[in-house]
Amino acid sequence: GAVVSQHPSRVICKSGTSVKIECRSLDFQATTMFWYRQFPKQSLMLMATSNEGSKATYEQGVEKDKFLINHASLTLSTLTVTSAHPEDSSFYICSARDGRGYNEQFFGPGTRLTVL
């Protein structure tokens, strides 16, 4: 139980294009989803928190117009990187809470984004 999937697992795009990453909770309803960014050999940096049906809350320093987050249902959240640039290349990881355990988050396998 408590499986989170991400799609795609790897994406390469040209600079200036937009990329959408999906995060799905497969066997539970996710009241809250989180988006993290991980640079090579570094820790996870929380980008934003999204609750189903409401606007995402972004961490300080994260551009909300660049990283669009939509949490349209209890099983799906999407992260769209708009007008991507090479510096947006990173490993993006989502996680989801099922509302039962305090702070217990279940993590997706991540999406490797490379912007050329």
Add this chain to the structure above:
Amino acid sequence: AQSVTQPDIHITVSEGASLELRCNYSYGATPYLFWYVQSPGQGLQLLLKYFSGDTLVQGIKGFEAEFKRSQSSFNLRKPSVHWSDAAEYFCAVGEDGTDKLIFGTGTRLQVFP
């Protein structure tokens, strides 16, 4: 503000040897503490967690961790390491009053045969 420190960036052990990964936190009350493991290119898998009660917590894959309030520590241990344990290990603390997790910088474990 809460924070998590993992003093060891990289640890190398021989297969079969014991392991201890250090984690120190900064928090006023009783924290919610987690250890996650990340294999190359993978997401994070929860090894164990501490919320309250017994300070020695058993997790998956033979790992355990001990919460020591006096030392503000939550070190991860395993009595005998397997080659498949080679990965990145992250300690995290639950931020008070929110759903957020604050992660340490991670410890990379290398296992030699």
